[in-house]
Amino acid sequence: MSILVNKNTLLLVQGITGQEGNFHTEKMVAYGTKVVAGVTPGKGGEWVLNGKIPVFDSVQIAKDATGANASVIFVPARFAADAMFEAADAGMELIVCITEGVPVSDMMRVRSFLDQKSVRLVGPNCPGLLTPGEAKVGIIPGNIAIPGNVGVVSRSGTLTYEVLYALKNLGMGVSTCVGIGGDPVNGTDFIDTLEMFQEDPETERIVLIGEIGGTDEEQAAEYISKYVDKPVVAFIAGRTAPPGKRMGHAGAIVQGGTGLAEDKIKALQNAGVKVAEHPEQIPELL
């Protein structure tokens, strides 16, 4: 069953005619995701991928024409908030924003607006979602994971791929992999995803990949101790990160004594989560 995306997801791609959008749409289609439309304002009427996918001027027009119910955004940072507002306003049920570099004030406004509607946003600054064998919404390579019963939720990109690959090499499969992204204000956090995994009959075990900055992992630990009875294994990156420095991701910064890796690890361990010392250890801990 998985969560959020599956073989019934009808996906539209905002920014489909851009370099990133076009490249990844090809990969998503090759994986078997039902990409039904693209949106690039001003290019409505064109077709991409050798006439396979129609391009529309707006999300609303695309939705009305194709029945799309989810959107993935490959639009540059300066236009990303607008794209998210547009998708929400048009009634998309799921929006996945891959874009990195979205201003935090934009994201606070997006969250405030989206919280008033029943739409799930994942990201920004994330690799997206992968339900192996069914749908790939974003940029997670399709060949590094096999279908199974481990739910994976992560703030990282390539670190997540390492874990998926390590699981695959030991024959362990994934129900859905959710990349929540590395930004301080995003659409979906650990608790949101843990709740979905807890409800999902197909997910039997959970892997949580966190990093320094913020208190999402600590809050997740409290949630796990109260509401999650499936086994959880975690890895937290950034034990050696110096305080006050942004480590790549906008949200990966230790500030004013909060956001330290040790604190997250302790909180998770106190909640009964096994925390790996390095990512390759995760499969054996599961």
Next chain:
Amino acid sequence: MNLHEVYSKRIFGDYGIPIPVGELAKSPAQAQQIAKKIGFPVVVKSQVLVGGRGKAGGIRVAKNEKEAKQNAEDILNLTIKGLPVRMVLIDQAADIKTEIYLGITNDRAARKPVIMASAAGGVDIEEVARKTPDKIIKCHIDPLLGLQNYQSRDLAAGIDLPREHWREFAKIAHGLWEAFLESDATLAEINPLVITGDDQLLAVDGKMVLDDNALFRHPDLEMLRDTDVDQPAEVQARENGLSYIKLDGDIGCMVNGAGLAMTTMDIIKLFGGEPANFLDIGGGASADKVAAALEIILADSSVKAVLFNIFGGITRCDLVAKGILEALEAMDSKVPMVVRLVGTNAVEGRKLLQDAEMETADTLAEAAQKAVAAAKGK
């Protein structure tokens, strides 16, 4: 991006917040001239992007021209917490009766900006937050509505501000909010906001931190960047579209992806080594980017070994391998290197490197152990 006091206060001034008469000086003679123009007493304030300037002797009052010149000379010769003082702000000294804290920052967990006021102004607000949190009055600001009038009244009441100052305080609070919002700040702080001897409100100090992700829409503010706070290598990396942070160890790392880069640093430490840097080359790394990254890493003379950890999703491992080889050809470095390539075209990539007699590894643990050994000269 941190903004100097002088620039932060100028922005506050643009939004209707009263600030002292003041001007920047870059030499003692200039300081003397400005002080004379303003009238005494003046405060000579070092402009460096760290706290604790006062304690370090970087803020001094001058009662006449001779003192102004001497203070400026002394302060311009200071290095405060590793930062050289390149300029001083000469402000008209204020007759301070009361000190208040007023600041706006983002509450990450609440996903909203928060405005804070405290009657305990002029001291480290984080300490007040730690020791006497009830002395700080907070209001979360709705990102879509902005700061509301009733909120600034709540703040004024909360800090027991005398009634006669409420209107002016509200004007300052709203000015601060507008400055914060329109500059895409992550912090805008007036500490202290003072009530002067003649009952006026005045922003004696000012600080702003801007969201790096929003600088694309503030080219004028980006020009005010002070690169002293960044290592030269960090500046060079930024210009090349790389994310780089210098650390104290001797094992250089080049990784694609921030989480994986942090993990690589952690694993080096786990196996007894010390990382020399954090470096994320990002996705789809081209040969040029790889070369630029390697140059920055090798420019650090303390680096005794380099570990490459590349998980190729979009990034093609054979292109990364070509980039590494190209860069090494141009650089002629004797530093031992360990390369771990996994993912897209990893087999081709590894072959290219093995033909060039470079050490490779399959797992992250193995790569880290080899790098640690190489740095120790084994």
